Amino acid sequence: MTKPRILKTRVTHLExxxxxxxxxxxPVSFKLALMRATKISLPFYRFLYEQVGKPHHWSVHRRLGDDELKAIIHRNNVDIHVLYADGSPAGFFELVIDEEQAVTEILYFGLVPEFQGRGLAKFFLNEAILTAWMSSPQRVIIETNTLDSPRALQMYQRMGFKPVGFAEAEIEAWD
Incomplete structure (x- = not known):
């Protein structure tokens, strides 16, 4: 078995x-539907996670077994929404609500590559932000890194997020 390739990245924490x-x-160029996925099926979640996350080397949920993944994504404080464009899954966002700390985290957010660059990202991020605020937190947090879209950090800041910290990380490449 070959050793996995490790990528270095700079993580920006925003709030x-x-x-x-x-x-x-x-956007009027698509027929859009944004649907909350209650108790999302594991195969569909894995499909979305891979389609959106593979180009950016998302790794946290990648190798989890079914029981581990189900225990994480089916918690009462996890809220997953799927964007459909003209009937096809176009992206998803995943919120983690921490009522005790009064924080909602946009843990995952992204579009399937075929739908990137087509005028959906700002609208979709706005929907994720508005949904995050529905839990009445004191703050909403998100992070991005240098492996994400090169426009992600700039878009997050334009939408009102402020950088509050940085870290260096090593991530296993999704080869």
Whole structure:
């Protein structure tokens, strides 16, 4: 078995402490549906996770067994929403709500590669942010790293997130 390739990345931690006042219009170039996936099936979650996360080397949920993954994503404080464009899954976001700390984390957010660069990202991120604020946190957090889309950090900041910390990390490549 070959040794996995390790990638070095710079992680930026961001937070938003006030509800956004701006709104982002719904793109008209697609028929869109945003649906909450209650008790999402493991194969469908794995499909979304791979489609969105593979180009960015997402690794946290990648090698979990079914029982481990189910125990994480089916918790009461995890909220997963899937964006459909013209009937096809176009992306997803996953929130983790920590009521005790009054924090909601946008743990995962992204679009399937075929839907990137087509005017959906800002709208979809706005929907994730608005959904995160529905749990009435004191702050909403998200992180990105240099393996994500090169436009991610800039978009998060334009949408109202402020960098609050940085870290260096090593991530196993998704080869």
């Amino acid at each position: 938003m402490t006030e509800r956004p006042t701006q709104s982002v219009p719904t």
